[in-house]
Amino acid sequence: MAPRSLWNGSIAFGLVTVPVKVYTATESKTVHFREVHAKDGGKIEHRRICPKEGKAVDSKETVRGYQVSARKWVELTDEEVAAAAGTQTRLIDVDHFVPASEIDPVYYEKAYYLGAQDKGRDAYALLLAALEKADRAGVGRWVFHNRERTVIVRPLGDALALHTMRFADEIVDPSDFDLERVRRKPTEQEIKMAGSLVEGLHTRFDPSDYEDTYRQEVLKLIEAKAAGKNIELPEPEEAEPADDLLAQLEASLSA
Amino acid sequence: MPRSLWTGSLSFGLVNVPVALFSGVRDRDLHFRQLHAKDHTPIETHRFCAEEDEEVPYDEIANGYDETDDGEMVILTDAELAAAAPHRSRTIDIEAFVDLEDVDPIYFDHPYVVMPSGEAEGIQRAYRLLVEVMGRSDRAALGRVVMRTKEYLALIRAREERLVLTTLLWHDEVRPTDPVPTPTKKDKPAKKEVDAAIELIESFSCDWDPSRYKDEFQKRLRKIVNKKAKGQTIEIPDEKDEQPSPVPDLMAALERSLEEAKAG
Numbered sequence: 425m426a427p428r429s430l431w432n433g434s435i436a437f438g439l440v441t442v443p444v445k446v447y448t449a450t451e452s453k454t455v456h457f458r459e460v461h462a463k464d465g466g467k468i469e470h471r472r473i474c475p476k477e478g479k480a481v482d483s484k485e486t487v488r489g490y491q492v493s494a495r496k497w498v499e500l501t502d503e504e505v506a507a508a509a510g511t512q513t514r515l516i517d518v519d520h521f522v523p524a525s526e527i528d529p530v531y532y533e534k535a536y537y538l539g540a541q542d543k544g545r546d547a548y549a550l551l552l553a554a555l556e557k558a559d560r561a562g563v564g565r566w567v568f569h570n571r572e573r574t575v576i577v578r579p580l581g582d583a584l585a586l587h588t589m590r591f592a593d594e595i596v597d598p599s600d601f602d603l604e605r606v607r608r609k610p611t612e613q614e615i616k617m618a619g620s621l622v623e624g625l626h627t628r629f630d631p632s633d634y635e636d637t638y639r640q641e642v643l644k645l646i647e648a649k650a651a652g653k654n655i656e657l658p659e660p661e662e663a664e665p666a667d668d669l670l671a672q673l674e675a676s677l678s679a
Numbered sequence: 680m681p682r683s684l685w686t687g688s689l690s691f692g693l694v695n696v697p698v699a700l701f702s703g704v705r706d707r708d709l710h711f712r713q714l715h716a717k718d719h720t721p722i723e724t725h726r727f728c729a730e731e732d733e734e735v736p737y738d739e740i741a742n743g744y745d746e747t748d749d750g751e752m753v754i755l756t757d758a759e760l761a762a763a764a765p766h767r768s769r770t771i772d773i774e775a776f777v778d779l780e781d782v783d784p785i786y787f788d789h790p791y792v793v794m795p796s797g798e799a800e801g802i803q804r805a806y807r808l809l810v811e812v813m814g815r816s817d818r819a820a821l822g823r824v825v826m827r828t829k830e831y832l833a834l835i836r837a838r839e840e841r842l843v844l845t846t847l848l849w850h851d852e853v854r855p856t857d858p859v860p861t862p863t864k865k866d867k868p869a870k871k872e873v874d875a876a877i878e879l880i881e882s883f884s885c886d887w888d889p890s891r892y893k894d895e896f897q898k899r900l901r902k903i904v905n906k907k908a909k910g911q912t913i914e915i916p917d918e919k920d921e922q923p924s925p926v927p928d929l930m931a932a933l934e935r936s937l938e939e940a941k942a943g
Contacts, residue, residue, distance in 0.1 A: 427858050434923050438879050438936025441923045447859055449785060453852050454829045457755070459726065460743035465752050466730030468740060472713065476720045486722055489714040490904050497719045498904055500711065504913045508899040514922040521880045522887040525780060529834070529845045530703055531889055532787040535853075539860040544925030549862035554876030560884060565895070571708075572896030574889075580785065583856040587784060592889040596703050598792045598841035603807075607800060610808040618812040621692050622776045626818060629777035631786060631832075631850035638823075638830030641763040646744050650753045657758055658765030669694065669805055676692025 429539060431568055433514040435551065435577060441515075442548050443541035446568075446586060450535055455642045509567045516575060516586075518562035524578050527561075531589045538577065538584040548584070555579045610669070617673040624677075685826050686796055687769040689809070689835070689842075696805045697797050698771075700824075703790030703843060709900050742828075760828050768825040771833065771844075776818040782834065786847040793835065793842040806842070813837040868929070875933040882940045 429445035436442075459468035472481045488505070489497035540548035555562065561578035566588065573588035610618075649655060683699035690696075713722040728735045742760060745752040761768055795806035813820065814837040824833045824846070831846035868876075903913055926932040 427854075432922065434925075436923070437876075438940070439926065439932040440876075440929060440936065441925055443922065443925050445860070447854075449854055450848055450852055451854060453849060455744070457742035457744050457828075459740050460752065460754055461728040461730065461735050462739050462741035462754065462756060464728070464730050465743060465754055466728035467743070468735060469727045469729050470724045471727050472722045473725045474715045474720050475723050476715070476718070481715055481722055485716050486713045487716045487719075488711045489719060489721075490709065490711050492904070492908050496908075497712075497714055498908045499714070500904065500907060503915045504903055504907065505900065507913055507915050508896050508903055510895065510899060511916070512920060514920040519883060521884045524784070526887040527784070528838075529779070529782075529784065529787045530790040530843070532784050535785045537854075537856055537859045540862050540866075541860075545862040545866040546868065546929060547925055549866040550868040550872055550876055550929060552862070553868055553873050554880055557873060558877045558880045558884075560880050562880075565892075567896060570896070572894055574892040578784075580783075581856055583859050583861050585785060589889070589892075590704060591707065591892055591894050594704050594707050595790070595889075596701070596705055596792060597839070598703075598843055599839040601701065601792055601794050601841060603840065604795070604798050604803045606803045606807060608804065610804055610811055614808055615811050615815070618691075618694075618808055619815065622812055622816055622818060622820075625773070625776045627775045627777060629781040629821070631783075631847075631853075634832050634849065636830050636849045636851075638764045638767065638825055642760065642828070645755060645759065645763050646753050649755060649759070650749075650751065655755075655759040655762050658762050669801070669808060672693040676694065679693065 430536070432541070433516065435538070435562070435564070436515055436517045437551055437562065440547055440550070441544065442551050443544040444548065444584075445539040445541060447537045447539055449537045449585065453636065453639065455639055455646075505570055509570070509572070513567050516564040516566050516577075518564040518577055520563050521555075521558070521560040522563055522576070523559065524561040524576065527576070527589075530595050533573065533588040533590050536586045536588075537580075538586050551577075552579050552582075552584055555584075614669055614673060617670075617677060621673065621676055683794075683796075684791070685824065687771065687824075689771045689773070689793065689822075691773045691809060691820070694805050694808070696795060696809065697802055698793050698806070698842075699796040700791045700793055700826075700844065703792050703845075707894070708897060709904065757828075763828075764825050764830065767823055767830065771822040771824045771835075773820040773822045773835070775821045776816070777821050777834075778817060779819050779834070779836070782819075782847070785853050786832075786850075788831065788846040788848055791844040791846070793844050810837045810840055810842055813842070814840075872930055872933060875930070875937060879933060879936050879940060882937070 431446040434441045556579040561576040566575045685700040689698045742755045820835040
């Protein structure tokens with residue numbers, strides 16, 4: 425069965441338009457729980473309460489507000505928020521191209537696949553082939569569900585992938601966090617030994633080598649609990665803090 | 680200083696560094712509240728038990744799983760759930776070192792900043808050692824971290840003399856591309872078309888510079904809020920945009936695009 429597309433529109437590339445459909449590329453495989461009342465398993469409902477009246481309020485009696493001062497709220501309707509999308513909401517204008525390898529992982533937000541529409545498949549095939557050969561990703565903007573994102577379009581096998589990207593001002597600068605001073609910096613000998621550990625553990629990344637074993641453990645727990653077994657609660661374990669770095673590195677290397 | 684989202688230790692061989700994880704992203708979006716229409720009282724969300732119609736304090740809430748074969752709901756407390764991986768909930772073991780370029784961006788999930796937790800010289804030195812050794816190599820450390828009842832594969836790298844961590848999706852969380860409609864062999868472009876398209880791409884190529892992108896939607900939304908605060912009306916675009924139709928002649932469109940690119 426063909427998946428359902430989330431958005432239909434076009435990619436503009438010069439004067440060429442590529443009609444596309446957007447599909448989700450990822451899905452969560454986490455074991456999902458619902459909130460329940462511990463003592464009787466009653467389902468938990470989230471209710472809207474007006475704290476002034478202490479009563480539940482129907483969603484029809486509510487409005488969306490933005491706080492401009494301590495007492496003043498500005499009301500906004502759905503249409504007014506959507507008006508911020510501006511024009512050309514059916515178009516992703518890819519107006520420049522970058523080497524994808526230059527992009528730091530922190531910018532990548534969410535991944536989608538682009539499908540070809542029935543009309544304009546030739547344009548899709550052209551963009552795919554040209555990006556592949558030029559080894560570039562196209563950059564544009566996409567407004568989707570009242571959010572605007574910078575997006576990159578890049579070839580991924582026989583399809584185009586679209587990634588929403590975080591804006592630079594959303595990224596926390598690691599140097600905003602202060603580091604304590606150290607009296608003695610790591611020595612060359614320690615760095616060299618740690619470096620050999622790194623090389624010793626070097627491997628070629630293959631995502632299928634790694635399984636979410638935790639997911640399996642959670643499912644086992646559920647089975648045990650369903651069978652009426654007691655779950656043993658783990659004792660807190662204390663990791664040995666680093667004290668004698670050199671000795672620990674030596675021991676790691678000989679392990 | 681923001682609150683840490685996870686504390687535990689980072690373990691590299693026999694070296695253990697107590698660390699705290701902080702979010703690597705901050706939210707810049709305008710946020711709205713749901714208000715009671717008649718008097719603008721901000722609405723609160725309270726949790727109620729549907730069985731007894733009573734409000735339930737947060738510490739009486741457990742995790743219910745109702746997809747078992749016999750249709751019975753299984754209830755696990757947070758403490759019981761933590762028993763699923765007691766070690767990994769508190770320790771990130773570095774299992775391997777990989778080349779960043781081998782990790783397809785489709786796996787990248789959420790960024791964090793990893794900071795040493797504790798002022799002891801030994802902790803700080805061990806942290807610096809990891810920063811130093813990872814900074815010198817192009818390799819990223821690969822480990823697993825359990826946060827809020829989910830396990831993630833995680834890449835740890837050095838940036839600006841700190842360690843940063845990016846969670847990765849599991850391979851089975853990335854969907855195959857097969858069901859996505861893609862062009863067939865008969866859509867294969869002619870060589871001269873591909874060459875012209877590459878020329879066009881190259882003429883608009885530049886370095887990745889994230890600072891050039893600004894969130895215009897949020898900017899316009901702020902303007903709308905300000906206008907509304909002053910009692911002005913907001914113009915609502917009345918028509919839905921039409922999707923542009925595909926061009927009839929690809930080669931002609933490419934040639935014209937190239938001419939326009941050259942004309943600047």
